[in-house]
Amino acid sequence: MFNKTMVSAVLGLAFFSHNAQAAEPIIIKFSHVVAPNTPKGQAAERFKQLAEKMTAGRVKVQVYPNSQLYKDKEELEALQLGAVQMLAPSLAKFGPVGVKEFEIFDMPYLFQDKVALRKVTDGPIGQKLLAKLDKTGIKGLAYWDNGFKIMTANKPIIQPDDMRGLKLRIQSSKVLEAQMRAFNALPQNMAFSEVYQALQTGVVDGTENTPSNIYTQKVHEVQTNMTLSNHGYVGYAVVVNKKFWDGLPADIRASLERALKETTVYNNTIAQKDNDDAIAAMKATGKVAFHTPTPQERQAWMAKLKPVEKDMASRVGAGLIQEINQATRRK
Ligand code: LMR
DSSP, rough: OOOOOHHHHHHHHHHHHHHHHSSSSSEEEEEEOOOSSHHHHHHHHHHHHHHHHHHSSEEEEEEEESSSSHHHHHHHHHHHSSSSEOOOOOOGGGGGGGGGHHHHSSSOOOOOOOHHHHHHTTTTHHHHHHHHTTTEEEEEEEEEEEEEEEEEEEEOOOOOGGGGOOOEEEEEEEHHHHHHHHOOOOEEOOOGGGHHHHHHHSSSSEEEEOOOHHTTTGGGGSSSSEEOOOSEEEEEEEEHHHHHHHTOHHHHHHHHHHHHHHHHHHHHHHHHHHHHHHHHHHHHHHHHHEEOOHHHHHHHHHHHHHHEEEEEHHHOOOHHHHHHHHTTTTT
16 A cells, blocks of 8 residues: 555656656757758758757757668658658658649749749748648658759750650659650659669669759769759748647747758858859769750740640649749740
């Protein structure tokens, strides 16, 4: 039988362990697939610093770069299961969790520049798209930039026909698949962490990505030609596990929102420079031949890719394309 002393000892222990628990920091595991010295890699580290500072250590952020924990598709599943709390997948990767509208960002030549892009991401369209994640157990918090894509191969890529028959790695997006098919190329959906080896062994002949992603994956070691085509965009949705996020104490959530806001400004400030520096660094190796399309060549690429928009309208929503065109004043 319990006597009075034993009961108060047990209660005391329970109280102590409850308090010890309350003092434990909240852990945010932030997983991503790129190198630490990319825009997203640096932004993840910046978020960690700001979040820990602004919550006075009540939150600890653990950043796992380079697909250390999960590859492209797995990381979204892990987020839904709560095995990690935060990610920033490329907008091209949300189709497998059932939000295919984000693939609109993969539409070739959709944005003339970052000003046009911001009109979408910073406005009601951007918010509406993030809200579509709610039903998947994921909460969308912000957009982070990377930049515009270039094309790589082991031969000069000048005209759209130069890609005919090439096996080209893509992210999981159906819009990107349609884009490569429009070139009469063979799209190969593959995780980011597998790209270098696939290029090295000839499993694929080429790829598209931002210069910072290409450089930090050492693609320039296994590709001889790059075309500065800027034919599409790579950006990210910063996302959290919704249940985790909604369950946070309100003051913590407010501090994290502040940290994220500051990080977004930081990310979007460094992204362009990172990409410019990556091109300069690859040029300096002297191993890659770079081609900048002439206005006529650009027109030829645009004409070749024009049907993609119509083909993919039913997937991403014809209304959404129209809304974006209106917001960006694209004809
Ligand atoms: C890719 O998979 O090609 C990239 O979008 C990876 C990333 O997160 O930038």
